[in-house]
Amino acid sequence: MDFKNTCRASLSLFRIRMAEGLQYRVSAISGTVVGVFWALLECVLFTVFYTYSEHGSWNNNGMSLPQTISYVWIAQGLFVLQTMSIDGEIMGKINNGDVGIELCRPMNLYTHWFVKSSAGKLGTSWIRSVATVLVGLLMPAAYALGAPASFAGLLCFLLSVIMAFVLCSSFAMLVTTVRLNVTWGDGPSHMLLLLSGILSGTYLPLRLWPDFMQTFLYLQPFGGFADIPAQLYIGSMPPSAALPAIGLQCIWSTLFIAAGRLIMNRKLKNIIVQGG
C-alpha cells in the first residue's frame, strides 16, 4: 500500500475514533473537575512552601511563585496527552484476541494503532484541556494562570505542545507493544507509565527537583510530555533554548517509534491470538 493510501486510511481512522470519543461528553466534564481540583491543591501547597520557606529559599530556585502556579495549570492542561493506561479499545483487542481482526487489515499494525490510540486520546481530551486552561485563566489573581512570558515564548510553547502530543503517543505505543506480551499482564506497562508520569513534571515541576539531577531531568524523555512546553510558556526556559528542547522531543519520539516498531515486528512473529 502506498503512502497516499496510508494517509487517507489514517485520517479516516482518526475521524471515526474522534467521533467515538465525542460520544462520551460526561467524561470530559469529570476530567476537567479532577484537573482543576488537582491544580488548586497544588497551588495552595506551593503558596505555602514559597511563603513559609526558610530565608525564602524557595524563591531562589529558578521559578517564582506566579511562574510555578502557571506551570501547574499548563501541566494540568497537558496532562490529557499523557497515557495513564493503554488505550481501552486496543487493550481489549489484545486481551480477547481481536488482534486477529486487526491483522486482517492491509495496513501496518503499528501505524494503525498509533493513529487509533492518538485519536482516542484526542477524542474528548482537547475539550478537557481547553476547559482546564480556561478555568485557570479565570481564577483569582493569586491562583491564576498568568500570561505567557513573551510572544516568541507562546509560539515555542505551541510548537512544543504539538511535539509533546507526538512524543506522548509514541511512548504510549511503546508501552502498548510491551503489553503485547499477554502473559506478562499489566505490571511492566503500569510501571513504565507511572515512571513517565513522575518524570514529566506533572506532579512536581522538574526545576524544583535537586540541582544535581537537573542535567538528567533535562535529557530524559519524559520532560517533553509537560515540562518543556510549560517552561517555555512561563519563561523559565527562554525561547532561545526552545530549539534544542523541541529537538530533544523529536529525537525521543523517533527513538520511541523505532523501538515500538521493532518490538511489535518481533512480537507479531510469535503472537498469541487468544480465544478460539
Next chain:
Amino acid sequence: MQIKLREIKKSFKVYKRPEGKWGLLKGAFMRNVTEVEALGGIGFDIAEGELVGYIGPNGAGKSTSVKVMSGILTPDSGECTILGKIPWKNRVEHVSKIGVVFGQRSQLWWDVPVADSFDVLKDIYAIPPGDYKIRLAELTATLGVEALLRIPVRQLSLGQRMRCELVAALLHRPKILFLDEPTIGLDAVSKLALRNFLKEENRKQGVTMLLTTHDMDDIEALCERVMVIGHGKLLYDGKLAGLQEKYAPEVVMKVNTDAMIAAMYNDLALT
C-alpha cells in the same frame, strides 16, 4: 490451485498451575509449561471458486489453520501459498485480497453508525469511490440492511450485525473469504438468508469460500466438499455424501428443521 497447504505445523505453549493444596502459590513462582500441538502437519488444496466446509470437534485446529491462512499466525514449519504468496510474509498485500468473518468477533466500530465503519474500511482497503458506491448498494440490497446503515452497531441485533459484518468483509471484493462460524447464535430466518447470500456470492462472483462451522445444516446447504480435521490432521476430504455412506447408511430422509422453523416464524409474522 488458489490455496495450497503442505505439512503445516503449529504448537502453542500452555501454562498449567501445579496441582495440590499449595498449587496456587507454587504456580506464582514456577509454571509447568507444556507444548500443545494445534496443527500436526496439515495439507490440502483448494481451487478457485470452491465452497469448502471445514469441520471437526472443538480444539481440532480449525481456527488455528484459518489464522495461518489469513496471515495472522506464523506456523512453526510447513509451506503455504495463497494466491501465489506466503500469507505471513506478505501480510499486508495478502489480506487486501481476502475477507474474513469471525462469528464471535466483530470488525465494526461499536459506538458509531454502521455506515461510518464501512467508510473507514473503504479508506483502509483503498476502494475507488465509484466502485465502493456500486458494491455497497449491491451488498446492502441483497442482505437487506439499507435501513440499518445509520444505526450504531451496539444497537443492532446479532442477526442484523452478522449481515453487516458480511458486507464489511466483502466490500473490497476479496477473492477468498474465510468464514469462522458465521451462523453461530443466529435464528433460523437469518441463517437461511445468510446461506442463500453466501451461495449466490460464490456463484456470481466466484469467491472461494472456506466455511468453518458446527452447524451441519450449513454444510449440507452450502458445501459440495467437506474437510474433516482432528488433532491437527486432515482426516477426510471429499463429498459430504461420502461421509453419509460410511457413517449413516441407513438414514434416508431428514426434516430440514431450520426451514421448518423459518416457515413458522414467517407464518406468525415474527420477522
